[in-house]
Amino acid sequence: xxxxxxxxxxxxxxxxxxxxxxxxxxxxxxxxxxxxxxxxxxxxxxxxxxxxxxxxxxxxxxxxxxxxxxxxxxxxxxxxxxxxxxxxxxxxxxxx
Amino acid sequence: xxxxxxxxxxxxxxxxxxxxxxxxxxxxxxxxxxxxxxxxxxxxxxxxxxxxxxxxxxxxxxxxxxxxxxxxxxxxxxxxxxxxxxxxxxxxxxxx
DNA sequence: CTTGTATTTAGATATTTATCTAATTATCTT
DNA sequence: AAGATAATTAGATAAATATCTAAATACAAG
Numbered sequence: 001x002x003x004x005x006x007x008x009x010x011x012x013x014x015x016x017x018x019x020x021x022x023x024x025x026x027x028x029x030x031x032x033x034x035x036x037x038x039x040x041x042x043x044x045x046x047x048x049x050x051x052x053x054x055x056x057x058x059x060x061x062x063x064x065x066x067x068x069x070x071x072x073x074x075x076x077x078x079x080x081x082x083x084x085x086x087x088x089x090x091x092x093x094x095x096x
Numbered sequence: 097x098x099x100x101x102x103x104x105x106x107x108x109x110x111x112x113x114x115x116x117x118x119x120x121x122x123x124x125x126x127x128x129x130x131x132x133x134x135x136x137x138x139x140x141x142x143x144x145x146x147x148x149x150x151x152x153x154x155x156x157x158x159x160x161x162x163x164x165x166x167x168x169x170x171x172x173x174x175x176x177x178x179x180x181x182x183x184x185x186x187x188x189x190x191x192x
Numbered sequence: 193c194t195t196g197t198a199t200t201t202a203g204a205t206a207t208t209t210a211t212c213t214a215a216t217t218a219t220c221t222t
Numbered sequence: 223a224a225g226a227t228a229a230t231t232a233g234a235t236a237a238a239t240a241t242c243t244a245a246a247t248a249c250a251a252g
Contacts, residue, residue, distance in 0.1 A: 004109055010177075011107035012240080013100055019180050029199060042241050044200050063198050063249045071181050078177040081106075084115050085167050108210080125229060138211050140230050159219045159228050 002053075006077050009053035014038070015046050019055060019069060026068035028061070098149075102173050105149035110134070111142050115151060115165060122164035124157070 009015055014036065021027065021035050029047065033040050047067065050056045054073045059066045105111055110132065117123065117131050125143065129136050143163065146152045150169045155162045 003112070007103070007107045007112070011103045014240085016099070016103070016180075020184075023180055023182070023184050030197090033199095038240085039242065040199070041201080041243080045240070048200090060248085065199065069180070074177055074180055078174040081170055081174040081177070084112075084119055084165070084170055086119070088116075088120050110210085126227095129229095134210085135212065136229070137213080137231080141210070144230090156218085161229060 003080055005049075005053040006055070006073065006080075009049045009055055010077065012046065012049075014043075015050055018043075018046060018050065018067075019074075022056065022067060022069040026059075026066050028064035028066050030064070032067060097172065099176055101145075101149040102151070102169065102176075105145045105151055106173065108142065108145075110139075111146055114139075114142060114146065114163075115170075118152065118163060118165040122155075122162050124160035124162050126160070128163060 017035070018032060021032055029040065029043065033043050036043060047056070047058075051058065054070055056067050057070050059068070113131070114128060117128055125136065125139065129139050132139060143152065143154075146163075147154065150166055152163050153166050155164070
């Protein structure tokens with residue numbers, strides 16, 4: 001839906017790497033953090049943007065919060081790019 | 097392949113709209129500018145980022161500089177997103 | 193109910209970025 | 223060569239953003 005949130009979320013290399021880590025399965029925030037040299041607070045900020053774009057979903061499991069990839073939104077994103085390749089026909093009007 | 101330039105370029109709504117305008121055919125900078133409420137200088141900045149990402153190509157035609165879409169890079173971008181959907185196998189750089 | 197662990201939020205800061213106006217470069221026309 | 227038009231570059235600025243430390247929240251287990 002909001003293409004803006006989506007592409008903004010994808011613009012940051014750390015966030016793309018988070019998605020790549022989640023490719024192989026859902027993980028709690030702490031486990032994700034082990035892949036990165038930045039603080040958990042900073043990662044939390046990235047999680048927020050990924051959630052806003054609906055690229056990830058969360059589920060609380062005890063004290064852990066488990067993140068998982070929302071693959072359908074990734075498909076949507078790829079689709080939005082492909083749309084730019086076709087001559088303008090079914091133009092679903094976009095945001096600013 | 098600098099995915100960073102690519103996704104950064106796609107993150108801005110004005111730049112995505114430029115690509116959308118170019119979908120229907122190549123255009124000189126001035127003609128593109130008519131679709132936007134910002135100055136030509138600002139647009140030139142956006143053109144630079146799109147060129148850096150190789151999302152557009154340029155060709156001088158007299159006093160005009162004609163911009164056109166580089167569709168293969170858009171395909172690449174869509175492909176990069178699709179890669180995030182598959183379990184991590186052919187992860188790295190080069191391809192057949 | 194207190195202590196420990198996991199995660200997020202708050203507040204601050206340095207960098208990046210989108211935009212503007214003004215100046216510059218490149219080409220065309222007379 | 224001079225003037226007009228097209229586009230870019232330079233320099234400045236306000237807003238956005240990625241990061242940090244410190245504080246707060248949520249849950250689990252003694």
